[in-house]
Amino acid sequence: MSRRQDAARPRVAVVGAGSWGTTFGKILADGGAHVTMWARRPELASEIQEGKRNSEYLPGINLPRDMHATHHLSEALEGAEQIYLSIPSQAVRQNLKAVRPLIAQSDAPIVSLMKGVERRTGLRMSQVIEQELHCDPARIAVASGPNLALEIAREQPTAAVISSTSQETAEAVARRARNQYFRTFVNTDVIGTEFGGVLKNLIAVAIGIVDGVGYGENTKASIITRGLVEMTDFAVAFGAQHETLQGLAGLGDLIATCQSPLSRNNTAGRLLGQGYRFDDVVKQMNQTAEGLASVAPILQLARDVGVQMPIVEQVKMVLDGTMNPRDIAPHLTTDDDTPQGERTTNGQAGGGGALWRSIQRALDQFRNGGRGAPGDRP
Numbered sequence: 001m002s003r004r005q006d007a008a009r010p011r012v013a014v015v016g017a018g019s020w021g022t023t024f025g026k027i028l029a030d031g032g033a034h035v036t037m038w039a040r041r042p043e044l045a046s047e048i049q050e051g052k053r054n055s056e057y058l059p060g061i062n063l064p065r066d067m068h069a070t071h072h073l074s075e076a077l078e079g080a081e082q083i084y085l086s087i088p089s090q091a092v093r094q095n096l097k098a099v100r101p102l103i104a105q106s107d108a109p110i111v112s113l114m115k116g117v118e119r120r121t122g123l124r125m126s127q128v129i130e131q132e133l134h135c136d137p138a139r140i141a142v143a144s145g146p147n148l149a150l151e152i153a154r155e156q157p158t159a160a161v162i163s164s165t166s167q168e169t170a171e172a173v174a175r176r177a178r179n180q181y182f183r184t185f186v187n188t189d190v191i192g193t194e195f196g197g198v199l200k201n202l203i204a205v206a207i208g209i210v211d212g213v214g215y216g217e218n219t220k221a222s223i224i225t226r227g228l229v230e231m232t233d234f235a236v237a238f239g240a241q242h243e244t245l246q247g248l249a250g251l252g253d254l255i256a257t258c259q260s261p262l263s264r265n266n267t268a269g270r271l272l273g274q275g276y277r278f279d280d281v282v283k284q285m286n287q288t289a290e291g292l293a294s295v296a297p298i299l300q301l302a303r304d305v306g307v308q309m310p311i312v313e314q315v316k317m318v319l320d321g322t323m324n325p326r327d328i329a330p331h332l333t334t335d336d337d338t339p340q341g342e343r344t345t346n347g348q349a350g351g352g353g354a355l356w357r358s359i360q361r362a363l364d365q366f367r368n369g370g371r372g373a374p375g376d377r378p
């Protein structure tokens with residue numbers, strides 16, 4: 001491609017050049033965009049720019065010749081028609097403070113590729129973006145789905161969901177972020193799409209733990225199935241649509257993350273199951289395992305709305321060192337003596353769970369002096 005042809009392509013920026021940011025940059029470039037990556041480290045920016053490689057995060061992958069990289073944020077963002085963010089969730093707020101003045105004149109959609117919640121506030125990434133960039137939520141989109149970076153970088157056919165409260169924004173992003181190996185669907189359920197991506201990480205940690213202990217397929221299938229119920233109950237309590245959790249951003253991502261050794265959350269769990277302490281696991285992980293930081297805020301949010309999450313509770317106990325990983329599977333059902341219905345964690349089908357949640361919420365509000373449960377908006 002000539003320099004002139006490259007310059008005529010629609011410009012997009014990707015902030016963060018780890019495994020997913022770089023893979024997403026390749027998706028966008030292969031879909032016809034002029035992509036500029038921002039990498040925090042100058043040496044990584046120059047490896048992508050000059051060598052068309054990111055050997056630390058995507059070994060063996062050749063990046064498109066017309067994919068660019070810089071470690072100057074202003075250069076990456078200049079003229080971008082769409083801006084994609086792919087940095088660890090705990091670092092997003094501080095990075096957005098640097099992004100904000102650079103895009104003051106821009107109305108480009110901002111797309112979160114992240115799958116975590118902020119530990120301190122429990123906010124989803126789209127909420128942190130809205131707060132820090134002071135922008136209309138209709139301008140924000142999130143991407144999620146069964147998207148293990150290395151498989152996609154190898155151009156294995158994959159589907160994803162682009163979600164925005166604005167159908168128009170979701171469609172504009174989905175049109176840009178697709179190519180012959182990457183297909184994007186759209187929805188307007190941002191809450192369900194984001195929580196699907198966050199919650200499946202926690203279930204994948206649980207799967208890793210039992211794998212590390214040496215338990216087999218029955219245990220894992222039980223956790224995946226009951227995990228989906230926990231995910232759904234939680235997300236629906238916050239306003240998500242049930243269907244979203246049955247789709248690519250819920251069940252789809254849950255399957256991919258729970259069964260793949262490429263998953264960092266799964267890997268972190270496996271190390272815990274093998275007996276490594278939490279601190280040692282964190283030291284061994286040189287990539288982001290979002291689930292580890294999301295456990296505590298998710299459990300706090302679950303308590304706020306009266307949703308029971310026995311699997312996630314036990315993952316936290318293993319992380320805290322208060323439960324032996326070997327004990328995690330036998331405790332997957334609740335300790336109640338009364339046999340439980342399968343549909344919800346509260347032992348009742350459909351409306352019963354909702355009724356139980358309402359009672360819990362009322363009690364929580366009473367305990368909190370009348371303050372309501374946290375809603376969708378920050």
Ligand SMILES: NC(=O)c1ccc[n+]([C@@H]2O[C@H](COP(=O)([O-])OP(=O)(O)OC[C@H]3O[C@@H](n4cnc5c(N)ncnc54)[C@H](O)[C@@H]3O)[C@@H](O)[C@H]2O)c1
Pocket residue numbers: 016017018019020021022040057086087088089091095113114115116147148149150286287288290
């Ligand atoms: N890797 C995947 O398969 C995948 C797929 C879908 C979604 N995600 C999500 O994408 C997000 C990013 O994950 P990743 O896989 O690219 O992680 P990664 O660990 O591969 O890369 C993270 C990148 O962020 C940079 N970084 C670290 N701390 C930073 C800071 N304080 N400020 C700025 N940059 C910083 C790192 O240098 C690195 O380039 C996560 O939320 C993850 O859940 C990952």
Ligand SMILES: O=P(O)(O)OC[C@H](O)CO
Pocket residue numbers: 115145146147148149201204253256257262263264265266288289290
């Ligand atoms: O490697 P993980 O565990 O962060 O999972 C990667 C993606 O989220 C899978 O969709």
